[in-house]
Amino acid sequence: MNQLRLLNVSKTYKNGVKALDDVSIEINSGMFGLLGPNGAGKSTLMRTIATLQQPDSGEIYLDDIDILNQKMELRKVLGYLPQSFGVYPKLSAEKLLHYFAELKGLSNKAERKQIVDYALEVTNLYDVKNKHVAGYSGGMKQRFGIAQLLLNNPKLIIVDEPTAGLDPAERHRFLNVLREIGTNHIVILSTHIVDDVKELCTDMAILNGGKLLCHKKPIDAVLDLKDKIWGLTIDRESVERYESEYNIISTNYNQDNSLNIRVYGETSPGDEFMKVEPDLSDVYFVHLKGDEVEATNPQS
Numbered sequence: 001m002n003q004l005r006l007l008n009v010s011k012t013y014k015n016g017v018k019a020l021d022d023v024s025i026e027i028n029s030g031m032f033g034l035l036g037p038n039g040a041g042k043s044t045l046m047r048t049i050a051t052l053q054q055p056d057s058g059e060i061y062l063d064d065i066d067i068l069n070q071k072m073e074l075r076k077v078l079g080y081l082p083q084s085f086g087v088y089p090k091l092s093a094e095k096l097l098h099y100f101a102e103l104k105g106l107s108n109k110a111e112r113k114q115i116v117d118y119a120l121e122v123t124n125l126y127d128v129k130n131k132h133v134a135g136y137s138g139g140m141k142q143r144f145g146i147a148q149l150l151l152n153n154p155k156l157i158i159v160d161e162p163t164a165g166l167d168p169a170e171r172h173r174f175l176n177v178l179r180e181i182g183t184n185h186i187v188i189l190s191t192h193i194v195d196d197v198k199e200l201c202t203d204m205a206i207l208n209g210g211k212l213l214c215h216k217k218p219i220d221a222v223l224d225l226k227d228k229i230w231g232l233t234i235d236r237e238s239v240e241r242y243e244s245e246y247n248i249i250s251t252n253y254n255q256d257n258s259l260n261i262r263v264y265g266e267t268s269p270g271d272e273f274m275k276v277e278p279d280l281s282d283v284y285f286v287h288l289k290g291d292e293v294e295a296t297n298p299q300s
């Protein structure tokens with residue numbers, strides 16, 4: 001069982017943006033979702049763990065590897081899929097993987113074939129292994145990225161917003177690949193898509209403005225909101241009035257002139273509201289909203 005530990009990690013960019021603000025967290029084997037809006041600091045955190053940039057302060061350990069001081073040790077057991085990656089030559093997926101495996105020092109042909117076949121199978125690319133990677137769709141390229149990092153037999157896999165540009169079918173396939181490898185590695189998936197975490201992750205944290213707002217199993221985080229989410233359908237004209245009177249955490253427009261609002265409250269906000277089952281989106285919005293309120297009234 002592997003464990004990643006971050007202790008008081010902070011980073012302020014030269015322009016004054018505090019991208020990481022005293023982040024401490026422990027992450028164990030399995031699928032971990034790091035959820036946050038654009039600009040939350042997710043990429044900064046992923047790149048820092050991947051040793052691609054240095055924090056201003058803090059410590060990071062993967063088991064007994066001191067990541068910030070033993071970069072090469074970490075890189076040997078790391079698989080990192082960045083938000084966007086390079087251009088591929090016109091080579092088949094299989095040839096390219098053999099080439100990468102050779103670069104990694106796997107000189108024994110039989111061993112190399114075994115790991116390349118495994119990587120192609122896990123990522124569902126075996127049937128298209130003879131096609132040029134340059135001609136792959138976005139989703140296939142993402143899966144190829146995973147195949148490539150599996151050659152390392154990594155203990156820690158980091159994927160930074162991998163589903164952002166994928167169509168629903170490709171996204172589904174990609175998540176299935178992650179699900180498959182998540183069982184025996186630490187896999188950290190950064191995303192702003194709540195459903196990615198909902199469908200996949202056994203543990204998660206929410207990051208906003210460089211701060212960790214919540215670290216919980218999705219199932220427990222949803223349970224915490226039981227009996228605290230209230231729904232109501234209103235017409236569009238009344239939106240502003242409800243917004244000023246209630247703690248609305250999300251709104252969903254219907255095809256007619258109405259919209260469904262969801263309100264957070266320990267008790268019913270009013271007779272017209274109905275108690276609704278909480279879901280992971282509620283968890284996300286309740287935390288982001290709470291953070292916003294705290295930022296405007298820091299002393300309360």
Ligand SMILES: Nc1ncnc2c1ncn2[C@@H]1O[C@H](COP(=O)(O)OP(=O)(O)OP(=O)(O)O)[C@@H](O)[C@H]1O
Nearest residue numbers: 013015017019036037038039040041042043044045
């Ligand atoms: N090299 C940099 N120099 C200055 N500011 C930066 C730099 N990189 C990121 N930032 C800022 O730091 C904050 C966090 O950025 P980061 O890319 O880590 O967030 P993110 O959660 O990954 O967002 P996104 O989903 O948009 O990629 C943002 O305000 C961003 O503008």
